Amino acid sequence: MSPRLRIAQVAPLYERVPPALYGGTERIVGYITEELVNRGHHVTLFASGDSETGAKLVAPAPRALRLDAGAQDDLALHLLELARVFEHAREFDVIHCHVGHLAFPFSRLARAPSLHTLHGRLDLPDTFPIFRHFLDEPLVSISHAQRQPFKGLGVTWAGTVYHGIRLDSFPFSPRSGAYLAFLGRISPEKRPDLAIALAKRVGLPLKIAAKVDKVDRVYFEREIEPLLDDPLIEFIGEIGEEAKARFLGEARALVFPNDWPEPFGLVMVEALACGTPVIARSCGSVPEVVVHGRTGFIADSLDEMEDAVKDLDRIDRAECRRDVTERFTVERMVNGYEAIYASLAGQARTA
C-alpha cells in the first residue's frame, strides 16, 4: 500500500470542479481529487468556490469564472490562487498543478515538489522560452503525441498519464443506435462542417451537442448555422454529464473529425465506455486512443470516413467498453499519478 501523502490539486478557475457542463481539465482534476481522497490521502483542492469535493477546498474565487459575468481579471485570480498554494508549500508532500506554465516560477521559487499536467496543445512557439527556462519542472503529458512539439527542447517529462473516466457515469449500451454523434465545442479546428458533410453523404442523422464560445460565435453563424437546415442534422447545444452518457450511448458512432493536435480527446473515451465506436481523423492523440478496426476507425478524408461508417458493423461494442475498462479508468489514471507523487515526495525527502 502506498503511503498517505499531503497533496495539493491546483485547478484552473474557469469552471467549477467538477464542471457543470463543458470543462475537460476541471473534470479530470475532480476525478483525480475524489479518487485520492478515497485512497486515504490528505488532499487540498484549490478551485473555484462553487466546486464540490470530498477534499479540503481552498477557493481564491467564489464562483467559476466562465459563468461569472462580473469577474474580469482572470490572471489576477490565478496569481492569487498560486500564491495561496505556494506560500504554504511546506504543508504539502506534492503539489499537482493543472494551470500550465503560470505555475513554473512559483514552483521554482518555493522549491516545492511539484508536477504540472499539461492539458493543452504544445505547438505554440511563443511559450517555448518559458519552458526552456524551467527545464527542471516535472511535466506530465496526457498522450505521447502531445509531447511532439517539445522534441529537442530538453524539458523534464515525469511521465505520460492518460485521462481516465468513471465507468459508472457512462453505462454500457449494448445496442447500436441510429445516429452519428458530434460532441464538444463548435470551432473551426473541431471541424463540425466535416461531420455534417459525412452525415449528408451517408444519409444518417447527425446530432450535434456542442457549446459555442463567444470567440466562435461568428464562425458558428457564418459557417455552421447555414448547414443545419437539413432534416438529417439536429443541433442540441451544450449538455450536462448525465444527458451526455445517454447521448453518446445511443449513437451509432462518435464522429471526431478534429483538425488540430488533439492533446487527449476525453469525449472519445466517454463514447467508447458506452460501447459507441469512434470515427476520427489521425490528429494528435487519436491513434493512441482509438484502436483502428477494433474500437473504431482512423479516417482522414471524407471517403475514408464514409468507408468507416459502412464498416461500423464490424466493431464489437463490448470490445469498446472493455478497452476503456483496461486503459482509461480513473483508477488507472490515479495509479499513474500516485507513482509520480511517490517518486517526487521521495526525492524531496532525500534532497
Place this chain on the structure above:
Amino acid sequence: MSPRLRIAQVAPLYERVPPALYGGTERIVGYITEELVNRGHHVTLFASGDSETGAKLVAPAPRALRLDAGAQDDLALHLLELARVFEHAREFDVIHCHVGHLAFPFSRLARAPSLHTLHGRLDLPDTFPIFRHFLDEPLVSISHAQRQPFKGLGVTWAGTVYHGIRLDSFPFSPRSGAYLAFLGRISPEKRPDLAIALAKRVGLPLKIAAKVDKVDRVYFEREIEPLLDDPLIEFIGEIGEEAKARFLGEARALVFPNDWPEPFGLVMVEALACGTPVIARSCGSVPEVVVHGRTGFIADSLDEMEDAVKDLDRIDRAECRRDVTERFTVERMVNGYEAIYASLAGQARTA
C-alpha cells in the same frame, strides 16, 4: 552622499526603454535608470532587447512587444522576465518593479526587498483580492489621487513619487503659440471630442498628435474622424520625443479633457516644461499637477474651458517652467526613490 546600491529596474516589455514613440511607463523607467547610473549605483535593467541604457541590460524578449507582430504570449514573456529577476534576488539590494501585481508573488516567495511603482489606474475591483493578499508589498503611488480607490484596503504605501522629466528634452518656449494642442492616445476616456468641440467654439486651431490603438480603431473611425473635417482641426498622428517638445512648446495651451482617474498625466508636465499652460478637467491627479490660475486652469465643462482659453493671457509661461523645475524633474523623482531604496535596503540588512 547615499551609499551605492545594487538595483534592479523591472520594466514592462511592451515598449523599449526608452520608448521610440508612445510609452509613459517605459519612459519613466528609462529616466530613473539613467539617473541612478549617473549617481554611481549598480543598475540592472530588465527590459526588451532593443532598449538603450547605460545600465546592464537583461532582455527576456529581443524586441518590444507592441511593435513585434510575431510575439503573442505577452504573459509568458513577463513571467520569464520576473523569473530571471527573482531567481537572482540575492544579487540586488533592491528590486524596483514597474509591472504591477504580476510581480507580487515573486517578490514574496523570493523574500526580496522590492517596491512596486503602480503606473495605472487603481479603481478596478477585480484586482482588489490580489492587493489584499499582498498587503505587505511596498507600493509607490505616482499621485496622491491615485491611491483613492484603495482607501481602507490596508496596503503598504512606501510613498508617492511624482514622475519627473528631463528639462533639456523640453526646452522653454517664451512666446505663446497660436493653436491648442491635444497629445496622447485616441480613446473615449481621453475625450478628444471635447478638445475638438472647444477649438470650434473658441475659433482656435487644434492640433491632435495621438496614436490610435487597435482597440480604439472603431471609436476613432466612428466618433472622431467625422469631426476632423474642419479647417481648424489637424490630425498629426503619433510623434516622437523631439517633435513632441516642439509641438507642445509652440502651442497656446495643452487641452487635457480626460474623463478618467488619471494616475499622473506626464504630458501635462511636458507641456508646462515648455512654458505651455494646461487646461484640464479635474480628474485624478490633475489638481496636483496643474496649479489652477498659475500654470493653467482646471475646467470641467465646455463653458469653463472656454473661459479658461479667454484667461490664458493671465498665465506667465516662465512660471509654468519654474513649477516643473521645482516639482517634476528626474532629479527630484530619483531623490524620492533613493530615499525609499535606502529604507528598504536598511530593513533588509537588519531583518
